[in-house]
Amino acid sequence: MGVKAASIDEYLDEVDPASRQELERIRVLVTRLVPSVEESMSYGMPTLKYKNRALVYFTASKRHLSFFPSSWAIEELKDRLTDYRTTEHAIQFTLEKPLPTPLIExxxxxxxxxxxxDRQ
Structure with missing residues (x-):
């Protein structure tokens, strides 16, 4: 990605089609679950905001995709994330092993x- 994307659509335009489809699935799923989300870009990542706070970020890289739901969510549901590589803030997954819809929800x-x- 040469130029920094100004919108989620611009970001997704630069992602390979298969990864784009998966990120679009996440975008639609989160928006259906929380219809009041607002779309933005933050830290160069597609961001869905809720009550003016980042609810989730999602990204694509060469070897994996990442979903950033919050460290609290990762910690609370860590027993369901054992098949994925996680960091404090992110869950990495692949097109071959995507995140299941119920888990994202x-x-x-x-x-x-x-x-x-109002947890900070």
Missing amino acids: DLVRVHVREIDA
Whole structure:
């Protein structure tokens, strides 16, 4: 990606078609689950915001895709993430082993709950 994307659509335009389709799936899923999300770019990553706070980020790289739901969500659901590489803030996955829809939904619900509780 040569020029920094100004929108999620611009970011996705530069992603290979298979990865783009998977990131679009996540985008649609989160938006359906939390219809009030606002789209933006933050730290060069597609970002869906809830109550003016980052709810999730998602990215594509050469070897994997990443989903950033919050460290709280990762910690709470770590027993369901053992098949994925995780960091404090991110879950890495591949097109061959994507994140299941129910898992994404639960990760998002945890973070929504924490934002609603004004956890910092």
